[in-house]
Amino acid sequence: MKHQTPMTCTRRKHTMKVASLTILGMLIFASTLIAQQGSALSFDGSDDRVTVPYDSSFPTEVFTVTAWIKTLPSMGRSAIIARGEDDNSFNLSWQAYVQPDGTLQVMLENQNDNNFCYPFSCMGQPQPTCTFGNLFVADDLWHHIAITRSASGVLVLYVDGQAESTCTQTGVPSSNNFQSLTIGCTHGTIGPPPGGVEPPIWFFPGLIDEPAMWNVALTAGEVSTVFQNGVDPDGAGLVGYWDFDAGSGQPVLDLSVAANHGFLGTDGNLAGDPADPEWVSLDVEFHRADCNADGQTDIADAVSVLNYLFGSGAEPPCGDACDINDDGSLDISDAISSLADLFDPTFPPIPPPHPGCGADPTSDGVNCSAFPPCP
Structure with a gap:
């Protein structure tokens, strides 16, 4: 069961795992919301980009790229991550982008300058060797995208951990490419570039987080694991993982062993340049134990937890506030903790942030998409 947040710079919900537990003869659903804290980069759709200087470890024919994105439909194509035109x-070689209609698309180009687009041709016609699913990703919500291409030419496009399009007999990406990797744009022009330099194009409007790149084609199960649990920096074949969690500064560090470090904008100048995307925080401040988000902690919060678990109560907008004992799940122990805090002075204190507002000091997987009582 997937949950995405509205268009705010908040922590995102990757997915929800629902496990059934029998307690006192009743079925309780303990929800573990896989989430992440930290920051992301906001791209203006005009000239912003991240540049990763060319390295021989960049994959060509066999590859996987993934990222979390949050965007709306735009007037043109919007590149997410690309090995664009060589000068x-x-x-x-390849580029993943969002079409003007909001769908995910991939372009490959061979050494003879032939372009191949999937799952729709570059002219917009369905490719006969592709299957088609729901590739729409421009709805103002966080989506995880993944593209894999195998040695046999099978290209698979994933959205939120699910394979939505599979294409066979795809074009072979050119290895005659020494262009920098770009995140948030690509490079290219029709015909020879002016002055011999391929210009940046297809600027991305919105948020990008945790782009990653492998020199192997991940399996469907491995893509699902990345979607559910995030990127393993020590994973086999990983040659680029930029978690965008620095929150400030020009360098964009690669956490993989390949150490393909990049920088904001067009150069690594610490003073910055106009093409720098903006760092944004993904954390939401909340008050733990104020489950119903009414600005106070009382018996109504325990009732909210129980109503969600056993009744018809909606999923709380801030799971962190309802994870009252901060054990990383929502279950009956949170209602017990709420009542004990109110009526048992010997009960251990509620973990922070409590009794006021603050960010979650623990990275336990429970998410908070919004908490209006806190600034």
Whole structure:
């Protein structure tokens, strides 16, 4: 069961795992909301980008790229991550982008300057070797995208951990490409570039987080694991993982062993430049134990927890506030903790943030998409 947040710079919900537990003969659903704290980068759709200087470890024919994105439909194509046009060969290798209609698309180009787009052709026609699913990702919600291409030419496009399109007999990406990797745009032009330099194009409007790149084609199960649990920095074949959690500064560090570090904008100048995307926080301040978010802690909060677990109560907008004992799940022990805090002075204190507002000091997987009582 997937949950995405509205268009705010908050922590995102990756997914919800629902496990059934029998307690006192009743069925309780303990929800573990996989989430992350930290920051992301906001791209203006005009000139913002992240640049990763070319390295021979960049994959070409066999690859996987993933990222979390949050965007709306735009007037043109919006590149997420790309090995764009080379200044000398005029060849690109591959690029993942969002179409003007809000769907995920991939372009490959071979060494003969032939472009291949999937699952729709570059002219917008369905590719006969592709299957088609729901590739719409421009709805102002967080989506996880993944693209894999195998040695046999099978290209798979995933959205939120699910394979939505599979294409066979795909074009072979050009290896004659020494262009920098770009996040938030690509490079290219029709015909030889002016002055011999391929210009940046297809700027992305919105948020991007945790882009990653492998020199292997991940399996469907491995893509699902990345979607559910995040990228393993020590994973086999990983040659780029930029978690965007620095929150400030020009460097964009690669956490993989390949150490393909990048920088904001067009150069690593610490003073910055106009093409720098903006760091944004994904954390939401909340008050633990104020489950119903009414600005106070009382018996109504325990009732809210129980109503969610056993009744018809909606999923709380701030799971962290209802995870009253901060054990990383929502269950009957949270209602017990709420009541004990109110009526048992010997009960251990509620974990922070309590009794006031603050960010979650623990990264336990429970999410908070909004908490209006806190600034």
